[in-house]
Amino acid sequence: MILNRLTKLRKSNNWSLQETADLLGIAKSTYAGYESGHRRPSLEAIKLMADLFQTSTDYILGRVEDPKFQPAFEKTAIELADCLFVDLSVDGSTLSQEEIEYVIAFIRAKRELGQRKEQGKNSVGESSYLNEKTN
Amino acid sequence: MILNRLTKLRKSNNWSLQETADLLGIAKSTYAGYESGHRRPSLEAIKLMADLFQTSTDYILGRVEDPKFQPAFEKTAIELADCLFVDLSVDGSTLSQEEIEYVIAFIRAKRELGQRKEQGKNSVGESSYLNEKTN
DNA sequence: GATTTTTATACGCGAATCGCGTACTATGGA
């Protein structure tokens, strides 16, 4: 069982622990225990969560990587806050959930400051300093 | 959890209860309890059986009908610097190439500062203290 | 047919742990 996945699934729906627990019909502390690793869900709880999060028990238990039964790149645009299908990485190491949240906040702040670049456009200008790290 | 499925899976391999229990590394009476319904498997046991019988936990738990239905196993790790083929977005608007470069620089700077502020929060695996300075 | 081996089922008990209530801290808004 992979702890981060539950948290990620819950946050992708913008649910609090209390909300999620209510939807599952269990106590908040119980569900919180699942996410923190203090408690492990029963078989029923696993199934309920798979239903609620619209994924599979195999994904929650860590047997498969893909939460959905569809290709990861079906969509061309991946919303960062909702990026369950892929792991993003920088310099080879995967971004943690917290880092992703920082990035989102960073982007928002940057846009807030009036740095409004064209949004739908892609200027494919390769930058040189990005490739300084070689594997 | 659907009782008959375990028995069918076991017999399709022509295994006895003892054989199956040995393969799973549990007591015969324990596994027999799963089939008879007297006992319910733990999360580990469910995963072990899914592996052994080459099916999914969802099938054993009765969430899907097809025992051979496995989700796509495409490991999707996107290196941000190389993700020209997919669009990332925040709040619905696509990140420009320049923004992505800023994000990469942001992440690198953040990691450079040493991310020891968080402890035991996200542990990918069992050891949470081991990977603070790996490569 | 009798004896031994294998298979399947069920019971009882000690140990493990599940789920809940509760308390605590941190954060943000009125």
Place this chain on the structure above:
DNA sequence: TCCATAGTACGCGATTCGCGTATAAAAATC
């Protein structure tokens, strides 16, 4: 400041899990 919400952690009662063991049926061996 006060209050509400979010997240975390602890203790306890009750559930039940996993094992050994016993029993019965079936199969195999002689």
